[in-house]
Amino acid sequence: MKAALLGYGTVGKGADAVLKGSGVEVSRILARRPRPELGERLTLDMSDVLGDPDISVVAECIGGYEPAHGFLRASLEAGKSVVSSNKQMIARYLRELVSLARERGLSIAFSAAVGGGIPWLVNLVRTAGADRITGLGGVMNGTTNFILNAMQGGGGDFADALAEAQRLGFAEADPSADIDGIDVRAKISISADLAFDVFLDPETVPVLGIRHITAADVANFRELGLVCRLIGRADRTDSGAAVYAEPMLFGAGSAEQSLPGAMNLISLEAERAGRMSFSGPGAGMGPTGSSVALDILDISRGRSAFDAISCQNVIENDTDGVLHRYYARGFSKLPFEAESRTGDAVITGPVSVSAMHAAVSAALEAGDRPFAASLAGR
Ligand SMILES: NC(=O)c1ccc[n+]([C@@H]2O[C@H](COP(=O)([O-])OP(=O)(O)OC[C@H]3O[C@@H](n4cnc5c(N)ncnc54)[C@H](OP(=O)(O)O)[C@@H]3O)[C@@H](O)[C@H]2O)c1
Incomplete structure (x- = not known):
């Protein structure tokens, strides 16, 4: 052929x-x-x-x-x-x-x-053929995983870690698509389309990146025993799906916390087959x-x-019902109650993904340099 x-x-x-x-x-x-x-x-x-x-x-x-x-x-x-x-x-x-x-x-x-x-999409389609996938997601961008690991390991600031990633060929000259989460948004949209055999407009997926993370944030995470990853996540809902991309903090014992270098780690949850994870080099x-x-x-x-796959059924994205506690810093006006404080950041009570993403957009418009990350499983 x-x-x-x-x-x-x-x-x-x-x-x-x-x-x-x-x-x-x-x-x-x-x-x-x-x-x-x-x-x-x-x-x-x-x-x-x-x-x-x-x-x-x-x-x-x-x-x-x-x-x-x-x-x-x-x-x-x-x-x-x-x-x-x-x-x-x-x-x-x-x-x-x-x-x-x-x-x-x-x-x-x-x-x-x-x-x-990684044979992720083929296994996603295969699983979806005989099972009901309820959710999926994980670390889908190697560049940001490299940057976050470099900040975690070296204690340096974001700009230093990005420069190192560019020097080693892990980040492009214009890193915006990676660090602003646009790359993850496309990947989680495609994954949701295949898992649920639907079509979701990727522009409707709310996304937060890591552009404004600081060395002080990483020091705060270390104090809390957490590690930051940029993730994509999609959950099946009664009306369609809840799909988003944002930084998330993972605790000790999670596979995400110890994910080295520029590796990817993506998981799915299916009703009969249970949870399966796929890990490996996401680029190169x-x-x-x-x-x-x-x-x-x-x-x-x-x-x-x-x-x-058919992917003809167009669905709406709705993240109002997904609640997380968030680490939030750099907001001149944060419209949520603080449950606790760490350094100059707060940990909020349960807040919807849509509300937190709207708060970050408002802060950016007000000229702040906000950083927010959800706490995995909390
Ligand atoms: N690199 C990775 O590890 C990776 C991983 C997953 C997915 N991808 C995706 O794969 C795609 C390609 O990525 P890449 O890293 O291979 O990019 P790349 O190294 O920049 O290669 C793209 C190639 O396409 C050529 N090209 C551009 N416009 C063209 C046109 N109109 N007609 C014919 N050729 C044209 C370029 O030509 P010139 O040499 O003349 O510029 C270049 O050789 C992208 O969508 C990327 O997101 C890449």
Whole structure:
């Protein structure tokens, strides 16, 4: 079987390497500049891919919304199955692309979009096929896990930990999508869509990042025996789902507390199967390239786990009913009672996710630099 890769950066190169000798031939690679190392396989023109009847799978490894989304639509319209590693684009266009694939009897798979090399989404879909998933979530962003571990270990400030992450290649030059939680928002949206076989607009997922965490916050957490992680969380509700992304504080004995470096740890809870966790490297050429290659191989063998999803039922996100105690600091006016104080921060009583996220937005608008993190299980 023949496949095409769109984009030849970290993920595209990784997938190409894994597919060598696999039985799937990467016969075309779309780039946007001359790349002599690709020889005859290189094209700068997408119509070479769309017009080649021998290519049956197209894997997009470009990133961003366009032209990635348009290329995948055009590939499906040309009768080719599609694979992607692009979480932002999949989170926004999942419903449309799955519908198009189903109409034409084609496959769409995107394992690498959440958890990098971890077989998270395929197992989520598999479990959802025979069980009722009630909730899921965890650490889905390696960059912020690295930064939080560096702050925890070295006692340094956020800016130092971010600079270290950038120096070692764990953070991009513009780290906003990672540190503001936008990356996690896309990943938890996609995970919720597959777990509940629905579609949720990712823009409706409330998100808090870690941009304003300080060394003093981390010292406070240490005093309390807690460690901060940036998490995504989705729970099934009577009316749909409660989905959000925010910093969360984990106590001793939890797997999240001791999660090293840039690792990911994602768990699901299902009525019959119980709680299952998946952990591993959430990014990088080898892990992510493998995920893309395995999606292509599964499609070539006619056994993609993603063939079971429909994701056509649009649901509302409602986090009013999810209550947490929060650690909160840096609010000139916090509209919640303090249950206790630690340093210059307070621990609130139970507050809804929607109310706390609204309070952070109001504080940001007032010019504060607020930081809030929920207390896991409390
Ligand atoms: N890196 C990871 O570990 C990882 C993990 C999970 C998911 N992802 C996702 O995978 C996707 C790709 O990430 P990446 O890290 O591989 O990015 P990358 O290293 O920047 O590679 C992207 C490649 O796409 C090429 N490209 C951009 N626009 C193009 C166009 N219009 N036509 C053809 N090629 C084009 C770029 O070309 P130039 O070389 O000319 O710039 C570059 O080679 C993103 O959606 C990312 O979020 C990445």
